[in-house]
Amino acid sequence: MDKEAIYREIEAAFGMVPNFFRYMGESDSEWLALNWERTKAIMLSEGALDRKTKELIALAVSLVNRCNYCSLAHEAVAMAAGASEEEIVELKKVVELFCSFNAIADSLKVPCDIFPSGNGGG
Numbered sequence: 157m158d159k160e161a162i163y164r165e166i167e168a169a170f171g172m173v174p175n176f177f178r179y180m181g182e183s184d185s186e187w188l189a190l191n192w193e194r195t196k197a198i199m200l201s202e203g204a205l206d207r208k209t210k211e212l213i214a215l216a217v218s219l220v221n222r223c224n225y226c227s228l229a230h231e232a233v234a235m236a237a238g239a240s241e242e243e244i245v246e247l248k249k250v251v252e253l254f255c256s257f258n259a260i261a262d263s264l265k266v267p268c269d270i271f272p273s274g275n276g277g278g
Contacts, residue, residue: 159181162181163178169196169200175225176225176226176229177191177192198210208237208238208239211230211234211239214226214230214233215230215244216247216251219248220251
């Protein structure tokens with residue numbers, strides 16, 4: 157599929173072609189095609205998680221990775237998918253708390269003693 161056809165699909169899905177996809181396409185159209193297929197398969201398809209939840213996860217990951225573009229974009233899409241301002245603020249609190257807790261656990265080299273059932277627990 158050529159770059160322009162992919163842009164038309166993206167615009168149909170999002171109402172626009174986000175700069176993320178446009179810049180990727182201008183850099184390498186095969187890379188765009190690969191990542192658009194991945195986006196459709198993971199973010200836009202029906203699955204165990206609804207779109208709002210997927211966008212909230214994407215927002216959390218984007219915050220942790222400190223990607224300003226992605227954080228802003230996924231916050232907007234999460235809200236468009238039904239997330240409230242309160243949910244967004246709470247998500248940010250959870251991200252901040254667990255970034256701190258992860259740093260503490262790693263710095264103290266705390267061995268894990270809590271496992272999902274069937275995954276190494278006693």
